[in-house]
Amino acid sequence: MKAYNIIVLAKQVPDTRNVGKDAMKADGTINRAVLPAIFNPEDLNALEQALRIKDQFPESKINILTMGPGRAADIIREGLYRGVDGGILLTDRAFAGSDTLATSYAIGQALKKMGKIDMIIAGRQAIDGDTAQVGPQVAEKLGMLQITYVEEVLEVKDKTVTVKRRLENGVETAKCPMPLVMTVNGSAPDCRARNAKRIMKFKKARTVTELQKENEDYTALYNEHPDLMIQEWTVNDIETDASQLGLTGSPTKVKTVENVVLQAKDSKVISAADDEIEAMMVELIKSHTIG
Amino acid sequence: MANYYTDNSELKFHLNHPLMKEIVRLKEREYTFKDEFDFAPLDYEDAIDSYDRVLEVVGEICGNIVSENAESIDAEGPEVIDGHVKYARGTEENIKALNQAGLMGMSLPYKYEGLNFPIVPYIMAADIVSRADAGFVNIWGLQDCAETINEFASEEQKAKYLPRVCNGDTMAMDLTEPDAGSDLQAVQLKATWNEEKQVWLLNGVKRFITNGDGDISLVLARSEAGTTDGRGLSMYIYDKQSGGVTVRRIEHKMGIIGSPTCELVFKDAPAELVGSRKMGLIKYVMALMNGARLGIAAQSVGVCEAAYREAMAYAKERMQFGKAIIKFPAVFEMLSLMKAKLDASRTLLYETARFVDMYKTYMHISEERKLEKEERDEMKKYQRLADIFTPLVKGMSSEYSNQLAYDAVQIHGGSGFMKDYPVERIYRDARITSIYEGTTQLQVVAAIRGVTTGGYLNQIRAYEAEKVSPTLEYLKRTLIILTADYEEAVKKVTAAGDNEFVDFHARRLVEMAGHIIMSYLLLLDTNREASFLKSTKNYIAFAKAQVKAHAEFIRASELSDVGDYKFEM
Numbered sequence: 001m002k003a004y005n006i007i008v009l010a011k012q013v014p015d016t017r018n019v020g021k022d023a024m025k026a027d028g029t030i031n032r033a034v035l036p037a038i039f040n041p042e043d044l045n046a047l048e049q050a051l052r053i054k055d056q057f058p059e060s061k062i063n064i065l066t067m068g069p070g071r072a073a074d075i076i077r078e079g080l081y082r083g084v085d086g087g088i089l090l091t092d093r094a095f096a097g098s099d100t101l102a103t104s105y106a107i108g109q110a111l112k113k114m115g116k117i118d119m120i121i122a123g124r125q126a127i128d129g130d131t132a133q134v135g136p137q138v139a140e141k142l143g144m145l146q147i148t149y150v151e152e153v154l155e156v157k158d159k160t161v162t163v164k165r166r167l168e169n170g171v172e173t174a175k176c177p178m179p180l181v182m183t184v185n186g187s188a189p190d191c192r193a194r195n196a197k198r199i200m201k202f203k204k205a206r207t208v209t210e211l212q213k214e215n216e217d218y219t220a221l222y223n224e225h226p227d228l229m230i231q232e233w234t235v236n237d238i239e240t241d242a243s244q245l246g247l248t249g250s251p252t253k254v255k256t257v258e259n260v261v262l263q264a265k266d267s268k269v270i271s272a273a274d275d276e277i278e279a280m281m282v283e284l285i286k287s288h289t290i291g
Numbered sequence: 292m293a294n295y296y297t298d299n300s301e302l303k304f305h306l307n308h309p310l311m312k313e314i315v316r317l318k319e320r321e322y323t324f325k326d327e328f329d330f331a332p333l334d335y336e337d338a339i340d341s342y343d344r345v346l347e348v349v350g351e352i353c354g355n356i357v358s359e360n361a362e363s364i365d366a367e368g369p370e371v372i373d374g375h376v377k378y379a380r381g382t383e384e385n386i387k388a389l390n391q392a393g394l395m396g397m398s399l400p401y402k403y404e405g406l407n408f409p410i411v412p413y414i415m416a417a418d419i420v421s422r423a424d425a426g427f428v429n430i431w432g433l434q435d436c437a438e439t440i441n442e443f444a445s446e447e448q449k450a451k452y453l454p455r456v457c458n459g460d461t462m463a464m465d466l467t468e469p470d471a472g473s474d475l476q477a478v479q480l481k482a483t484w485n486e487e488k489q490v491w492l493l494n495g496v497k498r499f500i501t502n503g504d505g506d507i508s509l510v511l512a513r514s515e516a517g518t519t520d521g522r523g524l525s526m527y528i529y530d531k532q533s534g535g536v537t538v539r540r541i542e543h544k545m546g547i548i549g550s551p552t553c554e555l556v557f558k559d560a561p562a563e564l565v566g567s568r569k570m571g572l573i574k575y576v577m578a579l580m581n582g583a584r585l586g587i588a589a590q591s592v593g594v595c596e597a598a599y600r601e602a603m604a605y606a607k608e609r610m611q612f613g614k615a616i617i618k619f620p621a622v623f624e625m626l627s628l629m630k631a632k633l634d635a636s637r638t639l640l641y642e643t644a645r646f647v648d649m650y651k652t653y654m655h656i657s658e659e660r661k662l663e664k665e666e667r668d669e670m671k672k673y674q675r676l677a678d679i680f681t682p683l684v685k686g687m688s689s690e691y692s693n694q695l696a697y698d699a700v701q702i703h704g705g706s707g708f709m710k711d712y713p714v715e716r717i718y719r720d721a722r723i724t725s726i727y728e729g730t731t732q733l734q735v736v737a738a739i740r741g742v743t744t745g746g747y748l749n750q751i752r753a754y755e756a757e758k759v760s761p762t763l764e765y766l767k768r769t770l771i772i773l774t775a776d777y778e779e780a781v782k783k784v785t786a787a788g789d790n791e792f793v794d795f796h797a798r799r800l801v802e803m804a805g806h807i808i809m810s811y812l813l814l815l816d817t818n819r820e821a822s823f824l825k826s827t828k829n830y831i832a833f834a835k836a837q838v839k840a841h842a843e844f845i846r847a848s849e850l851s852d853v854g855d856y857k858f859e860m
Contacts, residue, residue: 194348196393196406200330200341225329 003059004156004178006050007114008084009107009122009135010043010064012072016127017041024257030128037071039078042123044191046184049153050121051083051192056156061085063114067095067107073207076230080202081194087230088114089207094235097247100129104137105249109238111142119161120181124149132183139181146181147174151188207232293358295419296350299596301634302415304820305641306342311411314645315339317652318409328401342412348392349416353423356388361424364549365716374537376504376551378430385427386459395434396457399441403453410651414589414644418637421593422600425720426547428593430502432586436462436509439579440528442654443566448528452507460506464579465497465529465555472499473733475511475572476521480557482512482564491527491564493535493557501727503553504538506531509579510562511571524571527562535560546719581677583728584685585640585647591685591692591724592640594717595633598692598699601714602626605703622702629695631830634823635809636688638816643680649673676750679741686734687805689724696721732798739797742781747804748774754811759818766831770810773835776842777803787850795853799841806834 014035016023025031047064054060064079064087066072076087090110098106111117120139125132132148139146151166154173165172166185206214207230211222222228235245243249270276284290296302315338316322322338324331332338360381367379378386389395398413399405413435421428437456441449456462471477480495493512497503508529515523529536535558542552566575603626606617616622653662653670662670696718700707707714725731741747751774759767780803784796813827 193352193388193392194344195391196345196348196397197330198393199344199348200332200406203340203344 003057003061004053004118005116006053006060006062006119006121007111007117008043008047008050008062008064008079009120009138010047010066010075010079011040011123011126012037012066012068012075013040013126013128014038037074039075040123040126040128042125042127042184042186044123045186045188046121046123046182047079047082047084048189048191049150049182049184050119053119053153053156054083063087065090065107065110065114067091067098067103067110070207070209070213073210073230073232077202077205078194080205081199082192083195083198086227089230089232090238091209091232092235094240094242094245097250098245099250099252100131100133100137101251102245102247102249104134104141105244106238106240107134108138108141109240110233111138113233113238116179118159118178120144120179122181122183124183124185135181135183142181144179144181145176146183147176148183150182150184153182202228204228205230292351293354294347294350295353295358295422296346298350298354301637302346302418303343304816305637306346306412306415307339308411308641308645310645310649311339311409314409314411314648314652317656318407318648320656324401324407331401331407342408345394345397345406345408346412346415346419349394349419352385352388352392352394353419357385357420357423357427360385361427361549361716362713364424364426368548369541369551371538371541374539376502376538376541376553378551379549382427382430382549385424386430386461389431390459393457395431395459396437396453398435399437399453399457403441403449404457405453409644410585410648411641411644414585414640417586417589418593418596418640421590422596423593424549425590425594425597425717425724426549428586428590429547429550430461430505432590433462433464433502433505435582435586436464436507436579438582438651439509439526439575440565442578442651443526443575444528448563448565452528452530455507461502463500463502463505463508464583465500465503465508465510466576466579467499468496469498473730475576476519476524478511478513478524478572480510480512481516482514482525482527482562483516484514488561490561493527493529493560493562495557496539497553497555497557499542500553500555501550503551503555504531504536508536509565509575510557511576512562514564514568514571521572522569524573524576525568526565526571526575528565529557529560529562533561544723546716546722580728581647581681584681584734585643587724587728588636588640588643588681588684588688591688591721592633592637594692594721594724595629595636595688595695598695598714598717598721599626599629599633601712601717602629602695602699602702605706605712605714609704616702625698625702627825627829628833629698631813631826631833632691632695634816634826635813635830636684636691638812639680639684639805639809640688642812643677643684646673646677646680650677675746679738679746682729682734682737683741683747683801683805683808685728686725686731686738686801687809690731692721692724735798735801736794738801738804739793742797742800742804743785743793747808748778748781751777751804751807751811754808754815757815757818759814763814763818766810766814766827769831769835770807770814773803773807773810773838776838777807780842780845783845789850791853792850795856796845796848799845803838803841806838810834 014030014032015038022034050062054062062084064076064084066075067090073089079087095106122135136146147163149165150163152164154164155162159178162175165174166187205228270280312335315335322334325333364379364381369376369378396405397408401407417428417432420431440452482491482493485492510527510529511524512527513523514525537556539554539556606622607615609616650670650673699714700718703712703714706712784793810831813830817823817827
C-alpha cells in the first residue's frame, strides 16, 4: 500500500501557557475571553507525525477533524498552511458543554461518516483540560486499536505501524496493525512551519458561516476553487443520540476549583552519601512528590 | 516562541511604504496572475497581507530555529568529506526548515514555481535571517543568484534551473581566484568548447567561493583563449549533478564560520553558457554583484539589529555602582547612536530595494511588451538611482554593522570578550561585511559617480521638496545647510580637475552624501511614524558633526597636500 487515509484530531484551546491574573474567572473556570485561542500544542506534534507519513507516502490524505465554535475553523486553516488536504469543523450548539465522554461520542460519530480510515492521530491531551481521555475514548467507541504516548512513528509498512512510545520510566517500541488511534506526546518533534505558497492560497479558505458573516465578494473564487471551502458539519450531518450530546451527555461535573500555590516551607540538608540520597528518594516517592 | 518579524514593528513599517503600491501593481502585472496561479494575490491588500504572513513564518523560523542553531554552527563549522562540503548539523536543520516553508526562490516568477515577491519583502527576509545568524544568511541568500539566471539565461535554462532553486537547491557564484579578487579581469579559469561532446568544459581553480559546493553555480571563466582582460570572460552555469568540481579545502575564517568558503578545482567540468560570450564580466557579473551587494547590505542591517538588541538587553541587566549601566550617559549615548545608525541603515536599505524593484520590474515587463515613454523614463530614473544607491547602502551599512558590533562588545565589557555571550560571534561575523562583494573602498569607487554626476544631489533635492509636518521643519533646515556644505565640497574637489584628488576625497564625499540621504529618509519616516523621531534627531546631530568635519577637511585640503600621504615603494 502506498497511500493512507489519516485523520488528525485537533482542538482549539485557550493559551494557558501565558496566564495573566485575569486568566481564571471567580467561579474557577477559564476566562476564554482574555486568553488567545491557539492550536493545542500536542495536536501540532500529532500533525507533524501525520505530515511525515505523507512526506513518505505522498498519495496519502490527511484531514483534520476539530470540534468547537465557528472560530475553530482557524485550526483547519492552520493545518492547510502546513500541508493537510482538508478538514471538517464539527460545530453546533448541541455540542456545547461536552465533557470528554460527550466529545468522544460526537467525534466518534463524525469519524464514522468519514469513510475508511487507516490512522487517527491526536495529541496526547489538550492544555485546557489535561485529561488525555478523548483519544483513547474515540478508539474504544470505534473499536479500534490504540497506542498512546507516541513520540515518533518509526515505520509505516503495508498495514502496520511501528512507533516509539515515551513512558515515565523509559522508552518502548510498539508495533500495531491498522486501523489504529495514536496519541502523540509533547516530546515528539515540533510541527514544521507554515508553507509560504499554502498560506497565500489557503488564507482564503472559509466555512460557509464565515463567508456569510464576512459578506464576502469572493464567491466567484470559491466556485473556481472548491478546495478553499472548509466543510462544516452540524449535529444534523451525523447520526447521534441526543441524550449523549453536550451538557446532557456529560456526566462530569466540576465541583470546585482550587488555586494552589506551591511553596516550600522548610528545607532539609542531606549529605552526598549514597544511603542518605536513597533515603530521600524513598521518602519523595512515598509522598508522591516524584514518581 | 520568539518571532523576529513580529517583534520588530519597524519591518512592517517599511513593508508598507507608499511606493509599494506601485511596485506590487507592476510586479503582479495589474493582478492578472490569479487565474493561472491560485495563490497569486487578487489586489494590493491581498499581496501585502501575503508578504506579511510569509514574513511572519520567516520570523518564526529565525526566532526559534536559526537563532538557536547559530552558536553550535559557529563551534562546529562545515567540513570537507571526499571533495564535498558537509554542513554543520544546525545548518542542515535551518535549510530543511526554510525549504519546508517554501522560502527559497521567493522573488522568482510564478511560472518557475517562485513566490513572485518584490525585492523589498525578499530583502526583509534576509534582514531577519541575518539577525538570527549572519553566517547562515549567506547560504540562504545566495538564492538571489537565480535572479541573474532569470535575467540573462535562455528560456530553456530558466525552465531547467529556476524551479530547482524554488524547491531548495542552493547556489553559489564562482568569481574569485587566487590572483583575481577585487580585480576580476584577471580571471583565468578556462572554458573550452568541446566539439565532440558539444559542451563547454571548465578547467582551473576558484578561491574564496561562498557555498562553493552549492547545487547550482554561476561561474565566470575565460572563454576567449589568448585574451587577458575582462572582455574575454563569459558566464556559465555549472550543475553539481554533472560532476567535475571538487572542493580542495575550506578556509578557516574569523567569522561567518557556518558558511563554507571553498577552494574549488574544476577538471573538465561541463557547463552551460549563459547569454552571450564575452559578456560575462562586463554585463552579467555587474548585475550579479549589484544583487549580492544589496544582500550584504541586508546582512549588515541584520547584524546591526542583533548587536543592538544584545547590547540593550545587557545594559539593562548589568548592575554596576548600584545601578543598571544603561543609566550612565556613556552607555545610553552609545546605545542611542547604535539605534540611530541601525534605523538609518535600514531605511536606506529599503529605499534602495524599492529603486531596484521599480527598475527590475519595468525591465522584465519590457521583455513582454513595449514600454510607454513614461514607463521607459521611470525605468531609467530608477535604474540610475539603484546604481548609485546600491554601493552607498552596502558601504554605509556594512561599516555601521562593524561599528555596532564593536560597541555591543564594549557595552558588555570583559564579558563581551568571552565566548559566553553572542556578541563575541556577532563581532567576528560583522567583520566580513565591509570586505566581500567589494570592500568599502571599492563601493566608494562605484558610488563616486553619484557624487560627480550630481545623482545624489538630485535625489537630496527631491527629498527636500517633500512636505514634512511643521514640527519637523527645523530638522530639514539643518539638512539644507549640510547640503550646502556638501555642494561646496564637491565643487572644490572636482574644480581641481585632477582624478587623483577626487579619489583622495571620494570616501569623504560619498559619506557626506550618505549622511544627508539617510537623515532625509529618517525625517520622512518620522513624518509617517512618530516613533522614529528620537533616532532621527540623534542621527541628524551625528550626521551634522560628520558632514561638518569632512567639509572642514576638504576646505583646508589642497591638491599639493596629497603627496604628504604617499609612500615610496
